[in-house]
Amino acid sequence: xQHSFSVIICCAGVGRRLxxxxxxxxxxxxxxxxxxxxxLALKNVSDIRIVVGxxxxxxxDYVKTIRNDVLFVFNHDYExxxxxxxxARAAKGVKDLVLSLDGDLLITPPSLQAFIANQQxxxxxxxxxxxxxxxxxxxxxxxxxxxxxxxxxxxTHTVVxxxxxxCLSSSQLQQxxxxxxxxxxxxxxxxxxxxxxxxxxxxxxxxxxxxxxAAERFLTANYHLWEEML
Amino acid sequence: xxDYFLFDLDGTITxxxxxxxxxxxxxxxxxIYELTKHTIAGDIPFEVSLRHRVEILSRAKVSEIRKIVAGxxxxxxxxxxxxKNKHKCYIVTGNLDVxxxxxxxxxxxxxxxxxxxxxxxxxxxxxTVLNKREAAQSFQGNFVAIGEGxxxxxxFELASESIAYGGVHEPARQLLEIATYLTYRSDTLCNIxxxx
Numbered sequence: 001x002q003h004s005f006s007v008i009i010c011c012a013g014v015g016r017r018l019x020x021x022x023x024x025x026x027x028x029x030x031x032x033x034x035x036x037x038x039x040l041a042l043k044n045v046s047d048i049r050i051v052v053g054x055x056x057x058x059x060x061d062y063v064k065t066i067r068n069d070v071l072f073v074f075n076h077d078y079e080x081x082x083x084x085x086x087x088a089r090a091a092k093g094v095k096d097l098v099l100s101l102d103g104d105l106l107i108t109p110p111s112l113q114a115f116i117a118n119q120q121x122x123x124x125x126x127x128x129x130x131x132x133x134x135x136x137x138x139x140x141x142x143x144x145x146x147x148x149x150x151x152x153x154x155x156t157h158t159v160v161x162x163x164x165x166x167c168l169s170s171s172q173l174q175q176x177x178x179x180x181x182x183x184x185x186x187x188x189x190x191x192x193x194x195x196x197x198x199x200x201x202x203x204x205x206x207x208x209x210x211x212x213x214a215a216e217r218f219l220t221a222n223y224h225l226w227e228e229m230l
Numbered sequence: 231x232x233d234y235f236l237f238d239l240d241g242t243i244t245x246x247x248x249x250x251x252x253x254x255x256x257x258x259x260x261x262i263y264e265l266t267k268h269t270i271a272g273d274i275p276f277e278v279s280l281r282h283r284v285e286i287l288s289r290a291k292v293s294e295i296r297k298i299v300a301g302x303x304x305x306x307x308x309x310x311x312x313x314k315n316k317h318k319c320y321i322v323t324g325n326l327d328v329x330x331x332x333x334x335x336x337x338x339x340x341x342x343x344x345x346x347x348x349x350x351x352x353x354x355x356x357x358t359v360l361n362k363r364e365a366a367q368s369f370q371g372n373f374v375a376i377g378e379g380x381x382x383x384x385x386f387e388l389a390s391e392s393i394a395y396g397g398v399h400e401p402a403r404q405l406l407e408i409a410t411y412l413t414y415r416s417d418t419l420c421n422i423x424x425x426x
Contacts (some may be wrong), residue, residue, distance in 0.1 A: 047421070056406070064414065071422055072412040089410075092391075093425030 053078025097139025124165030238377030272380025
């Protein structure tokens with residue numbers, strides 16, 4: 001059975017670590033804001049919700065120029081809440097699967113489409129590549145993410161970087177919210193459901209100035225994967 | 231669980247703002263245009279502006295204006311949603327009872343609006359200007375507010391969820407400071423309404 005998908009892009013944060021005085025969705029990489037690259041990769045998805053907070057009007061004004069069918073969700077408390085709160089707000093009313101990605105993730109269209117095609121709760125990981133990664137322990141045998149953090153044994157687990165990309169069922173999300181796990185980070189919403197199936201993605205997260213440089217290199221190397229979406 | 235959906239009328243259910251439509255038809259467009267623009271943006275208090283605009287538009291007969299209003303195009307997506315959820319939907323508008331009565335018959339849900347006195351088919355006085363905050367206070371339970379103008383602010387403040395809708399024109403800036411959602415498309419609007 002084909003599941004219905006709601007994609008939530010969390011763009012409410014200030015992006016302090018990047019020190020560009022801009023919300024990360026609007027940082028320009030190869031002449032386009034980061035969110036433009038994401039929306040190109042999501043061209044075939046109809047239900048897109050973008051959570052806005054810091055520089056909300058700038059994000060809205062830009063997104064409107066690309067597509068007008070987006071639902072903007074406000075996180076007015078973006079200074080005191082984290083991405084989990086943004087995700088919880090935007091997921092309200094979703095009946096089936098929720099795909100959540102942060103506004104700072106540059107992911108190639110084929111990779112994102114392959115992730116979506118799995119049609120099940122799933123975590124997207126990359127090899128450790130950013131300056132300040134969110135570590136996750138990938139079970140070598142089951143290929144599931146067993147827990148967030150660094151594993152004690154390299155025999156049983158590989159250390160990977162969780163990219164912030166995840167697919168959850170709406171019931172999982174609602175249970176986590178009911179447990180009060182929606183205050184800070186998305187990984188806290190996910191933890192009750194670990195171990196969870198994982199999926200290797202082709203992506204680069206942008207948290208710091210050196211990540212930004214890596215993102216420029218990533219996009220240059222993978223530009224051809226976006227070309228047919230342009 | 232949503233108990234009520236409170237819809238603004240002009241520029242939300244209708245595909246165009248009603249007072250400018252009337253003004254164009256009766257030849258007082260220039261006088262109304264600036265006032266309407268500043269009212270939607272929240273630069274002029276709604277009540278002051280409405281009294282002023284009604285004064286100008288009252289030069290025409292009530293029956294003539296009612297006919298002009300009745301012919302306005304309604305948003306088909308929103309209308310469909312309302313038809314499906316009739317028992318929960320209300321119109322909350324600052325517009326005048328005597329002008330919108332025929333239009334509201336087409337939508338067929340209860341309406342809370344401003345009221346006037348008339349004599350010989352002409353408006354003689356503006357009796358009450360609807361305050362949307364006060365109107366919203368009369369609803370017990372959870373309600374969703376849908377609108378786009380600065381005068382929807384009070385209704386948005388009290389709503390459990392509020393949706394700024396920019397299908398006809400850009401929603402007032404101050405509304406976005408407290409709105410839960412913003413959308414520019416009526417199908418997206420109705421999608422989220424049906425999920426809440």
